[in-house]
Amino acid sequence: MPGFRASWLLTSLNDAHLYSRQELVDLYHRRWTLETIYREWKHGLDIQNLRSHTPVGILKEVHAQLILSNLVRWIMTEAAQETERTPLDFSFLTTLTLVKNMVATMIQTGSRFRNHLYQRLISDIRAAIIRKRPGRSYPRPGDGELRNKGRGKYQLPSRLTKT
Secondary structure, X not given: OOOEOOOOOOOOOOOOOOOOHHXXXXXXXXXXXXXXXXXXXXXXXXXXXXXXXXXXXXXXXXXXXHHHHHHHHHHHHHHHOXXXXXXXXXXXXXXXXXXXXXXXXXXXXXXXXXXXXXXXXXXXXXXXXXXXXXXXXXXXXXXXXXXXXXXXXXXXXXXXXXX
């Protein structure tokens, strides 16, 4: 992209007739989305800290966490309906927190206000939009500076300055 240093994408898919450059870049970005989902499981659902001591118990915990993840994604999908957004545009961790808080509120208030509370939950999720990096308008610290990597090696800045 103009204004950014060149990037390299290494792959074993080297037949240019079968895999175009754009397809490989798109696959990389799709893979990045999957890695983000794995991070959500690890940090948001705390799936790496299983408490069971038996294989059956661990399997039950993992299944429960994955069901919770799917329910959160389902609610994010409902929030994306009737908007120009996709479920991946909303923050998983914020949605998870909102759902946990709203479930507690729904249990306390009974069935009278559940529909109203659910609509408020959907509205709150729609407000939890993730800012995308490529179109960001705010500078990162040291964005245009040469970085000293040690041992006489330097890294060019990610955003090249205009001269």
